[in-house]
């Protein structure tokens with residue numbers, strides 16, 4: 001076993017990956033996930049990619065030092081561009097902003113449609129990603145929320161199917177997390193409630209306050225209240 005400093009976030013991503021024939025980790029950087037995957041024996045073949053040769057070389061070095069790991073191939077690739085048939089049944093895109101994830105999906109939309117399962121871990125604006133997924137024929141089948149290093153990390157699993165949510169709180173905070181009354185999400189919602197209430201009070205004391213900003217904060221607080229209903233906290 002290789003000595004790895006795997007974060008809680010990466011371990012949770014690993015948990016969400018189903019047994020499969022081929023899995024690809026797009027933007028692998030240190031290559032920790034592919035090594036954990038190889039050690040788990042969960043997938044027969046593992047493809048690890050990164051847009052940067054330098055990033056990918058960190059994994060290449062680990063593989064040279066550990067020749068017993070023989071089912072990981074490494075490819076320098078921008079997004080899915082160098083992923084060829086037979087396509088992976090699972091693709092992981094983690095540790096990037098939602099907009100970059102969306103760009104990667106958009107640039108290979110026909111290919112992406114042929115992949116059964118995606119696991120996403122967006123670092124920013126997860127609501128934008130949820131909206132994009134629903135607009136493009138992806139159903140969110142599982143979600144997790146990890147708290148580590150003073151921040152929350154969303155992890156989403158999708159499959160091809162049609163789905164729409166009927167509430168802003170579902171897009172903003174995750175319908176499945178709310179339905180499961182996820183404990184980390186409850187903490188996050190209470191933090192957000194405090195943050196927006198404080199902002200609202202500060203704005204009230206300002207001379208030249210922006211009505212647009214006030215309206216935005218009121219809307220955020222309404223969405224949070226809707227989400228907190230799942231926890232029976234008002």
Ligand SMILES: C[S@@+](CC[C@H](N)C(=O)[O-])C[C@H]1O[C@@H](n2cnc3c(N)ncnc32)[C@H](O)[C@@H]1O
Nearest residue numbers: 026027028029050051052055077078079094095
């Ligand atoms: C912050 S690291 C995340 C590493 C790992 N996936 C994780 O979750 O810890 C982001 C990695 O994505 C790579 N990257 C950025 N844009 C990419 C793209 N278009 N295609 C593939 N890799 C990309 C970067 O080079 C970097 O190594």
